Amino acid sequence: MKLTVNHLAKQFTLHNRDGITVTGFSDVSFTVADGELLALTGPSGTGKSSILKAIYRTYLSSSGTIHLHRKDGSIVDLTTCCENSILELRKKEIGFVTQFLKILPRITALQSVASPLIERGEYEKNARETASQLLDSLNIREELFHLSPLTFSGGEQQRINIARGVIAPRDLLLLDEPTASLDEDSSNRVLDLLLELKEKGIAMIGIFHDKRKTERVADKVYTINREI
Ligand SMILES: Nc1ncnc2c1ncn2[C@@H]1O[C@H](COP(=O)(O)OP(=O)(O)O)[C@@H](O)[C@H]1O
Ligand SMILES: [Mg+2]
Known part of the structure; x- marks a missing residue:
């Protein structure tokens, strides 16, 4: 097993609104094994993104455990x-591909994608070579490699973001709608990449915006229903 989530719940307390509480999600339990991809599905607003943020500890949970x-x-x-342990784990063991790329000025697409490998101790030349191949496999045109992603289209930025997230994969990878703004061909290339990561034993939890994509990559599905 890689991750065991038990009776996890999150309430948001809105301090600027007289302490009103809003339910993020409640009573969430699931497990994910190495090499397994769990998909979170359910209507919008049922807490899927918040669950990923609770695992990455961007959000503190209200109750339950995440082992x-x-x-x-x-x-x-x-x-x-x-x-401190969370910061260490984020460096080496837990990765999060969010929906949007954080763009650093004056950093080229290639540098941005190569940097997680360089940080992990790979030679710069090899890291750039691997990054080029990865960008190529994601359908990013070579003429863009040496530009800042600042002016890229949403779908191109999203692919740079995914490439950064998977080039030096952590043991557990969280993915929030990684294919949301991609066309069919690019989406399929991303899904192929996720299937390759499974082969390498990476455990993943992903949110995908359509059923067909979910079925193509997920080993199991955890569906959250809106509470009545
Ligand atoms: N930072 C926050 N502060 C207050 N409420 C939030 C916050 N983040 C999420 N929520 C609320 O938690 C619920 C679940 O949101 P979210 O996790 O984004 O759902 P999903 O990803 O399934 O669409 C929503 O009602 C949302 O308004
Ligand atoms: Mg969401």
């Missing part, structure tokens, strides 16, 4: 472990 089973055999509860 990460590490390679060395130890188990950490991501709801309660200290901030």
Whole structure:
């Protein structure tokens, strides 16, 4: 097992609105194994993105546990472990491909994609070579490699973001609508990439915006229903 989520819940307290509480999600339980992709599905506003943020600890959970089973055999509860451990885990063990690319000025697409590999100790030349191949496999034209993604289309930016997220894959990868603004061909290339990551044993939790895409990559589905 890679991740065990048990009775996880999140309420948002709106301090600027007299402390009104809003339910993010409640009573969420699932497991994800190495090499397995779990898809979260359900109507908009049922807490799918918030669950990923709770696992990445962008959001603190209100109750429940998230146990990460590490390679060395130890188990950490991501709801309660200290901030330093979270920062360490984000560097090496948990990756998050969000919907939008954070663009740093003056950094080219190629540099941006190569940098996670360089940070991991790969030679710069090799990292750039791997990044080029990855961008090529995602249908990014070579003439864009040496430009800043600032002026790229939404779909191109999204693919740069995905390439950055998967080039040096963490053991657990969270994906929030990675194919949302992509055309059919680019979407399929991203899904192929996720299938390759599964082969490498990466555990993934993904939100996909349509059923066909979900069925193509997911080993199992966790559906959240709106509470009545
Ligand atoms: N930072 C936040 N503050 C207050 N409410 C939030 C916050 N983030 C999400 N929510 C609320 O939590 C619920 C679930 O949102 P979200 O996780 O984005 O759903 P989904 O990804 O399934 O569309 C929504 O009602 C949303 O308004
Ligand atoms: Mg969402």
